[in-house]
Amino acid sequence: MSTEPTSTLVIPGDLLGTAEEFVPGHGTYEDRGKIYAALLGHRHVDPSDRAVRVEALNAIPSIHDEDLVYGRVDEVKSAMAIVTILTAAANQRPVPGAPEGTVHISKAKDGYTEALSDEFAPGDLIVARVLQSHPSVKLTTAAADLGVVAARCQSCHGLLARGDKELRCPRCGNREHRKTASGYGELPSAGPKGDARAPG
Numbered sequence: 001m002s003t004e005p006t007s008t009l010v011i012p013g014d015l016l017g018t019a020e021e022f023v024p025g026h027g028t029y030e031d032r033g034k035i036y037a038a039l040l041g042h043r044h045v046d047p048s049d050r051a052v053r054v055e056a057l058n059a060i061p062s063i064h065d066e067d068l069v070y071g072r073v074d075e076v077k078s079a080m081a082i083v084t085i086l087t088a089a090a091n092q093r094p095v096p097g098a099p100e101g102t103v104h105i106s107k108a109k110d111g112y113t114e115a116l117s118d119e120f121a122p123g124d125l126i127v128a129r130v131l132q133s134h135p136s137v138k139l140t141t142a143a144a145d146l147g148v149v150a151a152r153c154q155s156c157h158g159l160l161a162r163g164d165k166e167l168r169c170p171r172c173g174n175r176e177h178r179k180t181a182s183g184y185g186e187l188p189s190a191g192p193k194g195d196a197r198a199p200g
């Protein structure tokens with residue numbers, strides 16, 4: 001959906017557009033109705049919500065296709081979840097620049113996903129596989145070993161525990177649904193890479 005072929009290189013301070021045209025996204029800032037690049041990188045416009053963002057140039061080489069990464073869900077939109085990539089799962093090292101990645105609704109889980117907000121919530125820690133590292137980072141959580149590994153209760157912020165079908169808050173009893181990874185609640189160390197099949 002967001003496969004826009006244009007990827008113009010911009011430097012910090014470059015005018016990206018006006019606030020009437022676009023919504024300021026990751027790597028941008030707004031000043032007096034105009035949106036500027038905050039990073040050196042590539043300009044992207046998400047056609048689904050007119051968000052303009054800058055994918056940091058220096059962050060791109062540190063992520064490769066097929067990598068497993070940990071990320072934090074920042075925002076859940078109707079078509080995608082926006083994730084800050086924190087560490088590579090293989091070595092737990094921080095990914096320089098904490099680049100942004102997205103999980104499209106079709107890559108969240110096996111089969112049809114009716115609402116992405118039933119699978120992720122802001123603040124969730126996820127493990128995901130990189131489908132595409134360049135020019136933008138696209139992630140999948142569809143395989144059984146991928147998805148949310150830690151989530152907080154939306155009402156009391158307690159850490160949710162795995163229940164029968166849903167997650168359950170030990171503190172207040174709240175129940176929430178997520179697309180959990182098989183290793184929910186544990187942070188798996190480097191594992192074999194070949195066991196998760198690529199969706200689609």
Ligand SMILES: [Zn+2]
Binds near residue numbers: 155156169171174
């Ligand atoms: Zn709770």
